[in-house]
Amino acid sequence: MKSITINGSKRESVGKGATKALRNAGKVPCVVYGGDDTIHFSAEGNDFNSLVYTPDVHTVVIALEDGTNINAVLQDIQFHPVTDEILHIDFYQIFDDKPVTMEIPVRVVGNARGVRNGGVLRIIMRTLRVKGLPGNLPDFIEVDITEMKIGHKKYVTSVASDDFTILHTDNTVICQVRTSRTAIVDEEEEEDEDAEGEEGAEGEESGAEGGEETAEAPAES
Known part of the structure; x- marks a missing residue:
């Protein structure tokens, strides 16, 4: 899985006043959970663009000024209700030998036969929640x-x-091809239906001929 590096500075004060001052300076207050200690830090708001505004998923290396590097994944993010400015981000520290839960994007490939025949592709799950070792995701x-x-x-x-x-x-549907007014029957399905129709017609003809022979047979006295 791809990784993004975020350069951060540890926060000595986590009060409302200090947090407001950080935001006024264009920085985002953040916190990292999951390790031995909870770590509060801040980073430039623009540094999160490639992490937040993308359909892809990444792990994060948080590089602090004191030389500490923390491997983490994005856990939660808060936006301003009007401006959509990033207000706060929570990260969860990950370790190579411990499973982690993440939302992984779904990528659909190919051109469905049903769509070529006029059906409509409906994607229901655009991400899947999975659990595994970070290196295996x-x-x-x-x-x-x-x-x-x-x-x-x-x-x-x-x-x-x-x-x-x-x-x-197991019964969770990722995607499906639904019918539409313009949909046509698949060629192979048409062939199967034609074959079944011919067999049925032959059976009806045989039955009709048998009925005529019985009707023409002389009655015994």
């Missing part, structure tokens, strides 16, 4: 929809991996 989870026909669904079981555990029930 992917940048994204790929879902191949090429063979999906109209009415087909992709469940989380189709992207299961030994590297991580998906924290959703």
